[in-house]
Amino acid sequence: MQNFDFYNPTHIIFGKDRLASINENIPVNATVLITYGGGSAKRSGLIDKIKMALGNRKIYEFGGIEPNPKYETIVKAVEVVKNEQVDFLLAVGGGSVIDGTKFIAAASKFDGDSREILKGGYTPLPVEEVVPFGTVLTLPATGSEMNPTAVISYEHAKYFFSSPLLFPKFSVVDPTITFTLPQKQVANGVIDAFIHVTEQYLTFPVDGRVQDRMAEGILQTLIEIGGTSVSEPENYDARANHVWSATMALNGLIGCGVPQDWSTHFIGHELTAMFGIDHGQTLAIILPSLLVVRREQKRAKLLQYAERVWHIDTGSEEEKIDQAIQKTRGFFESLGVKTHLSEYGIGADKIPAIVEQLKAHGMTAISETGDLTLEISQKILESSM
Amino acid sequence: MQNFDFYNPTHIIFGKDRLASINENIPVNATVLITYGGGSAKRSGLIDKIKMALGNRKIYEFGGIEPNPKYETIVKAVEVVKNEQVDFLLAVGGGSVIDGTKFIAAASKFDGDSREILKGGYTPLPVEEVVPFGTVLTLPATGSEMNPTAVISYEHAKYFFSSPLLFPKFSVVDPTITFTLPQKQVANGVIDAFIHVTEQYLTFPVDGRVQDRMAEGILQTLIEIGGTSVSEPENYDARANHVWSATMALNGLIGCGVPQDWSTHFIGHELTAMFGIDHGQTLAIILPSLLVVRREQKRAKLLQYAERVWHIDTGSEEEKIDQAIQKTRGFFESLGVKTHLSEYGIGADKIPAIVEQLKAHGMTAISETGDLTLEISQKILESSM
Incomplete structure (x- = not known):
């Protein structure tokens, strides 16, 4: 097991009818900015219920944060926070709204060009504090809560930043709030959570046994309930397990002391940026072909995955790995998500431009060991046609 | 899945050679009280290394916190904290030292009779703040870190209290620090962690799938590496997995949204209080006989336990459950821990007095459904002879 630090102070408020607890978790005199997305939270009456829970606090709203939130959109909320002396943010949405709100939280305390935050990666934020924020989750997928x-x-690229200052103070995670989501978003959410796990699991063994078992437990749960969560939107048990799997997939725990490989995400990000393919769809396209191309590097964990997650216990090693990859692809397709680039109308002629973008964004030596070159990315893309 | 809240802000600093990080995690000008146990941390040189890491901070020491720490002992440290204006506590030890330090942290900010804290259970502490504290773990077992x-x-009883104010600010969890532990303590530690998991898992199903898989993952890990952790004290991988299993067993996560049954602990506590039997040993005595007596109430989860943890896939339901209980007992015995009360020199004639103590401490309706009466506790004790 590798050395690690783990720290996660977010208070999770999970279950049915938990909106009232917002009131106890935001300072009584706070001026609150509610952030949200395309308007479904407004139309469904959720925003009104949240306003009721906030009681007499002064409330502002900032809607219109789009999927794959744009700097140009969210930077406008920073002005609201500064002008109206907002001292608490409440993100009502999925990963896009919550991610956007993290940017707003940091940028509102920063006097320089806020693109500096955007491009920060793991470098410390250029601020000492951020505006505190909570979330009400509406879409189980990214774990951003x-x-x-x-x-x-x-500008047609995705930028990543992370800081211990940016944990939500609390997140209300009520599975019933997600009942009205479109099927496609639920399916994408299952895949996003699934691949958050594989990025931290399908690497090489370091004898991190509890972490491996937890990762396998989340994967098995998603396989068991993913289809039901998509096809029976009001099945509470299925959706609750989907939601908690998605949160646990990316709260840092399963990544403790083990190698990580975010290559599927890095390649997938380019497909979203260039062609507008949904994030979950891009992962479903890339992962199966990445596993085919990287089977030697990932052999030991692929065998463990085949045996423990898919319960494949007959056949040669090669057959077990083949079956596991096929079953992975089959699972994504069973959720109604296509797994070939060509099925999204993207031809092989576009591959050089995708590789060019990977190069432009510095993705020239990715993977758990830094050995995944642009040439290998190209092979993965070719294999995903 | 039941509704739940999860909150755990402790910063875990895990791995080899992590003592230097103490320096970054305690305020520079803090006056620090180091708390420890019987003296092995002193003799091994660990306390000296920690003092080095603390640099120029003013340091006091309070040693002599015994296993099953006594109020009469730890209350003396409160005077040191108050008299010397200590503003950070650093617990160097296992669960007993850390538990004792939690009491010191709260009692040092309280002006009334500090036995009020002791007997508080889950009621809010009678203080608004506590002295902040960190830990350096020397014994993997209780999860108190x-x-x-x-x-x-x-006064011959065990008292329990819990408060969100009492999370350690940080815990240094370095498996190599535990290499010098006596075998008996390592074995007890494996059993303590194992039974922390079963208390949150062997109840009744509520479709908490990720929680179940995590619990099963910790149990399987302890079964896989427990013997090696005892017999090969310097086997880093085995010990690291043991240590992380023990921390994960009782940090709140596997208990999220599932029923809990702390009956084995409640009955075991009386055996420690009356006869001085080690905590881990009392659990090894009680759990197997409790499972025998409670097989109907726990049937569904016992079958799941048999299949997923012990991989028993043949035989009738009764045979599977019998085998799982036998294997559990066999596992404890394989670690060198006896599982019958008579093997500790306690005869059946003592059972009425034990039951009397359970009654005196209000343990008349325990278990996940509150249906475990004194009569059933008596049966469990008789079955454990």
């Missing part, structure tokens, strides 16, 4: 990380789009 | 709970002995 319990981590200090955000991905923001700017 | 990452939870806000303590058990303190007073």
Whole structure:
């Protein structure tokens, strides 16, 4: 097991009818800015219920944060925070709204060019404090409700930043709030959570046994309930397990002391930025072909994955790995998500431009060991046609 | 899945050679009281290394906190904190030292009779703040390094209290620090962690799938590496997995949204209080016989336990459950821990007095459904002879 630090102070408020607890978790005299997305939270009456829970606090609203939130959009909320002396942010949405709110929280305390925050990666934020914020989760997928990380789009690229200052103070995670989501978003959410786990699990063994078992437990749960969560939106048990799997997939725990490989995300980000393919879809396209191309580097963990997650216990090593990859692809397709680039109308002729973008963004030596070159990314893309 | 809250802000600093990080995690001008136990931390040179890491801070020491720490002992440290204006506590030890330090942290900010804290259970502490504290873990067992709970002995009984104020600020969890532990303590530690998991897992199903898989993952890990952790004290991988299993067993996560049954602990506590049997040993005595007596109430989870943890896939339901209980007992015995009360020199004639103590401490309706009466406790004790 590798050395690690683990720190995660977000208070999770999980279950049915938990909105009232917002009141206890925001300072009584706070001026609150509610941030949200395209308007479904407004139309469904959720925003009104949240305002009721906030009681007499002064409230502002900032809607219109889009999927793959854009710097140009969210930077406008910073003005509201500064002008109206907002002292608490409440993100009502999925990963895009929460990620956007993390940017707003940091940028509102920063006097320089806020693109500096955007492009920060793991470097310390250029601020000592941020505006505190909570979340009401509406879409189980990214885990942003319990981590200090955000991905923001700017000029056709995705930028990532992370800081211990950016943990939500609390997150209300009520599975019933997600019942009205479109099927496609639920399916994408299952895949996003699934691949958050594989990025921290399908690498090489370091004898991190509890971490491996936890990762396998989340993967098995998603396989068991993913289809039901998509097809029976009001099945509480299935959705609750989906939601908690997604939160646990990316709150830092399963990544403790083990190698990580975010290559599927890095390659997938380019597909979203260039062609607007949904984040979850890009992962479903890339992961199966990445596993085919990287089977030697990932052999030991792929065998463990085949045996423990898919319960494949017959056949040669090669057959077990083949079956595991096929079953992975089959699982994504069973959720209604296509797994070939060509099925999204992208031809092989576009691959050189995608590789060019990876190069432009410095993705020339990715993977758990830094050995995944642009040439290998190209092979993965070719294999995903 | 049941509704739940999860909050755990302890910063875990895990791995080899992590003592230097103490310096970054305690305020520079703090006056520090180091608390420790019987003296092995002193003799091994660990306390000296910690003092080095603390640099020029003013340091006091309070040693002699015994296993099953006594109120009468730890209350003396409160005077040191108050008289010397100590503003940070650093617990160097296992669960007993850390639990004792939690009491010191709260009692030092309290002006009334500090036995009020001791007997508080889950009621809010009678203080608004506590003296902040960190820990350097020397014994993997109780999970106290990452939870806000303590058990303190007073007048031949054990008292429990818990408060969100009592999370350690940080815990240095370095498996190599535990290499010099006596085998018996390592074995007890494996059993303590194992039974922290079963208390949150062997109840009744509520479709908490990730929680179940995590619990099963910790149990399987302890079964896989427990023997090696005892017999090969300097096997880093085995010990690291043991240590992380023990921390994860009782940091609140596997208990999220599932029923809990602390009956084995409650009955075991009386055996420690009356006869001085080690905490881990009392659990090894009680759990197997409790499972025999409670097989109907726990049937569904016992079958799941048999299949997923012990991989028993043949035989009738009764045979599977029998085998799982036998294997559990066999595992404890394989670590060198006896599982029958008579093997500790306690005869059946003592059972009425034990039951009397359970009655005196209000343990008349325990278990996950509150249906475990004194009569059933008596049966469990008889079955454990």
